[in-house]
Amino acid sequence: MGTQACTTRTRVEQCLEMATPVKVYGPALSTAVSRVLACLHEKDTQFQLIPINMSKREHKNPDFLKIHPFGQVPAFEDEDISLFESRAICRYICEKHKEKGNKELYGTNPLAKASIDQWLEAEGQSFNPPSSTLVFQLAFAPRMKIPQDEGAIKQNQEKLAKVLDVYDKRLGETRFLAGDEFSLADLSHLPNIHYLVSADADTASLFTSSSRNNVSRWWSDISSRDSWIKTVDLQRAR
Structure with missing residues (x-):
């Protein structure tokens, strides 16, 4: 890019x-890494994905620590700052790049942000524990x-079903969890859902069954977004 292209402040920031x-x-x-990648795609933000070989314990190397x-993964660097924990990274990306890509991703007013945050908490505290166990066991x-633990699978399917019953009621009131706009929540x-609907028919039915029409509609909507399709393409390429 020539120097004349970077004349205005906005253009300079874009060039940098x-x-x-x-x-x-x-x-x-990694589910946590792909969460960050999907967020970056939603915000039209360029990134460099640096693979870490977990089987070779590269995540325990002193430089990575x-x-x-x-x-653990992901780790994130933006010039001279570094962050970890995927949900915190996503919030940072949304706040730094408010005017890029999907401007509604983390809300545009305090009430919208609070609604998104409460459903992010629900995902982290209620949805993630049983779904992560199932992702490990099934995928x-x-x-x-590693031998699968059938007891753990059954127990966490039951826990997840109860969470999804709450989701189905909520999604009967609004198109998405935090309201009528797709968000970070x-x-x-x-x-996690991506792995679960691919790995096991019984677990997939938790999301696609006619008994949870609203969850099924929601999953179809969010999984067909360009940002997620690009993220899955990156997974397949690796």
Whole structure:
């Protein structure tokens, strides 16, 4: 890009961003990493994905621990700052790039943000525990040649069903969890559901059954967004 293209302040900021994209560390197949990637796609923000080989324990290397002190993924760098924890990273991306991409992703007023935050908390505290256990048992344990725990699968399917009953009622009132606009609250659910509807028919039915028409409609809506399709394409490429 020539120097004349970077004359106005806005243009300079765009040029600097193109020269120094944010860095996301971790495998695209990770649910937490893919949450951040989907957010970056929604916000039309350039990024560099830096793979971390978990099987070789690269996430425990001293250099990586400087970025993520707990040695997990994702880790995130934006010039001289670093962050960890996918939901915090997504909030940061939305706040820094308010005027880019999907401007409604993290709300445009205090009430919208509060509604999104409460459903993000519901995802983290109520949805994520049983769904993450099921993702491991149904999707990752077979790949790692680890025996599946049928008791854990049944128990967490039952827990997840109760959460989804609450979701179905809510989604009968609004198109998306935090209101009538797609938001970070919906996006945060995408990685786990993606694995669950692909890995096991019984678990998939929790999201697609006619007994939860609203959840089924919601999943169809959010999983067909360009941002998520691009994220899945990145997973397949890796």
